[in-house]
Amino acid sequence: MTYQENVEKWLHSTDLPDYLRQELEAMDKKTKEDAFYTNLEFGTAGMRGYIGAGTNRINIYVVRQATEGLAKLVESKGEEAKKRGVAIAYDSRHFSPEFAFESAQVLAAHGIKSYVFESLRPTPELSFTVRHYGAIAGIMVTASHNPKEFNGYKVYGEDGGQMPPADADALTGYIRAIEDPFAVQLADLGESKASGLITILGEETDALYLEELKDININPELIKEFGRDMKIVYTPLHGTGEMLARRALAQAGFESVQIVESQAVADPNFSTVASPNPESQAAFALAEELGRQVDADVLLATDPDADRVGVEVRQADGSYWNLSGNQIGALIAKYILEAHKQAGTLPKNAALAKSIVSTELVTKIAESYGATMFNVLTGFKFIAEKIQEFEETGNYIYMFGFEESFGYLIKPFVRDKDAIQAVLLVAEIAAYYRSRGLTLADGIDEIFKEYGYFAEKTISVILSGMDGAAEIKKIMDKFRDNAPSQFNSTAIALTEDFQELTATDGQGHVEKLTTPPSNVLKYTLADDSWFAVRPSGTEPKIKFYIATVGETLSEAEEKIANIEAEINAFVGQ
Template identity: 60%
Template structure:
């Protein structure tokens, strides 16, 4: 069926949602946008789906939500009755249509006699992960587009372990989702039926309280917080999202008293009015926090993204200004503290293990090595960290200490199986207290780490390529790097090439090894100077990402290497 025919189906649908019908009339005036909304189905992959709000099969709306959930319901229909009765936990963030999408998902499940446990109001993504485990639900749904701009929303599916579904389960689910041919015809419970079905259960404070009880275990040195918690000055911004409710309570519970919320950004706002992008990776997201930090003389500024699974921070420099740290730098600070604190307390297990993604800094590996702690690298996507945690719990080979991704995702304790910015908020405050006790800031702590292990510097370059044409360009670029493999970047020889799609590792001598990870469309080049470069298309956004990681004897030398490698990458891309 052509996109024009699909469009006509929607245009002629008598019962089409009134708001979408009005938007469709406007969309008709823009042929390019109209085609983009209907030319393909919104991709449902291992991370669920994410897209622009609006009418069409390539947009987020109540019908694509119903389609995805109908696929999930059919998947659950294949399970035994007892498994099916465990139901689905559902949460949502502060975005446009998030509450409505959560209820549409619940009504679709209920049509299949599947119970849903829906949060009464917005909640962080990590709490949804916790709720799946706490309720012993079969699966979970999180309505969120994480840190994307205001016009986006998304739908993520979680497995019974509380992690995002691993590839095998996600592939099976995806087949059921794609078997739903016409999203306009998916049946849901009526409002009257909802009231009498007993299948949609509203949840809230009970889960909040249990989650916060578990957050207490994040604190390693309570005596330190008891001593310094009254003096450490923090500024926290939830960037108009879900973090305030639990973040504020978690900080108070741990013993941090001198924190203030950025008032303009503490209010949930689906338009994210005060920021260009509600993304703690973006320095501009800290504009209001920096202003308040300067006024308060704050030691540390912390921001969480709208669904509170990612955390960013800015540290005070010697001159009183603030510097936003990278995800890798924050990861290094937290790993250094966790391992130091446990070693000091005599509680560091002999089989202690830290997990990171393959595109995260090797500085963390160097730190772990110092403490005789294993570092295990997994594919990008926190579900792979969750899989390893589950494996270690089952085979008792390793003890999980910390997991992180360079894209500002951290997990301290595995009662959650996804990135958890609430846990990271409490831990980072403790790390700041540790340095303040020594009359140091987190910036000073980072400099100590660099002096000991070398100056590691990383940069991620994200290139957005939207629409039909963009998807083709991304595919062509990956093909180009595979078929015309570079032998050097900025004059530095490539000594090893890893292709995670073909699962191969090839050295300078041509010796080939097989990689043991699941296949993923990632290329990684190890260079002669211990630097590395990686390339991967984003799994959730129309972007291709280039990762640069270098090590040098000074910060200036490291910065120059990054510039040289970035210029080299641009030259190849623009050939």
């Protein structure tokens, strides 16, 4: 079906709400083409897109279609699966409550039970809820850290992790087989609540999750002595972190926590920030302002669905340093392993997991403690799969997992990134360095001095629409077929193609990769620098990851600048 035919189908639907009809009628030709030329696709973590009319937008019809596909997947697993039901949560974005409850109504029309939160809740709590209630699946309505124009729909498996590839592929097949999203049936909301097909969750589930958080902190005595009066500023950036982070910090014994109250209000427009992304220092502007007022040691920010956390630390001159996702990961890994070693509780078969585009600094830290690092594809579901494997085989004990994109998981009662857990542990780590008369910045410097000066940079290039998708493919093909033999005057020692599942060394010897296939290319240079290229799984972006190591931080950063310039030149040829 052409995009013009799709547009006509929507315009002739008698059920189309006025707000979508008016938006559609006001679109120019180029906007219509982008909104209807394809269907919004499932990627590494579900689907995400601009809110609005169209098959390539997120709206009630796209959500109904996705949920109808999920209902058919659940039905394929039998009556017991339908009784186990689906847990549903949502963040503070436009249409999030509508998308969540409409999903529940679609499921109810199939006789599938659902557990829906009464109001916004974090992604990690949704993961916990799937596991606690024994649900067969979960839905999280969120666009994570994207701007206000976006929303999204993430699907979880019964382990509480993002749906693994086999089920995700089956779900995609069911969704694509639905030819008319306007024909998807919805059960009556009131009747479904009365019959028990839709159960509303609230404080009782919050209390269960908060109880699990009591085991996150490793050294309560350290917190009592050095963390109780340590000044912390926290901002939920208008999102779901407000529901739990403040309570979790108080529960752990951090008594001097200041909240950026103007950003504790759930606001779908994220009116105090250009983008609610804790990876960006710009999102910390109000937290820094409050931090200077109260002389805060550390600033913490979570994104709207509270699965990512950003950290800033006060430096000697009073300014705040915005830590990278890799630096936060290094601090957490080092502290977990060192604290357990000192307590005599570090297992011999300790294991950590990270994405293939995250820093090798944490690998070196893990190895120094006799722990094993597992590298997995981007997408936290692959870390969740490793945790499940460890539990089933007993070969390893999970200690920590992370992605460079500011996602961390300490305890596996959740099977996705958990910023609430990370907030608690980063606060404890800050207290640990404070007990030594140091800051988190000093901690990073200690790690660099011990393991080497590692630097990383992620470059995201937005390429929207049909032309953008073609350009992304062109760039990937160019690297795959004609990549240079060296960067920064350093030979490429290993080329890993995760789509072809090949690892080719500098002499042309090829070995088989064991990960699932994914459209990622990674080049390791002879000096242990590396860079990777991959299209985003949920956004119209192509990403370049560059990582280097040097004798000094400035040397490592100079290498990054050189490699970035050569990548730009190669892409632009």
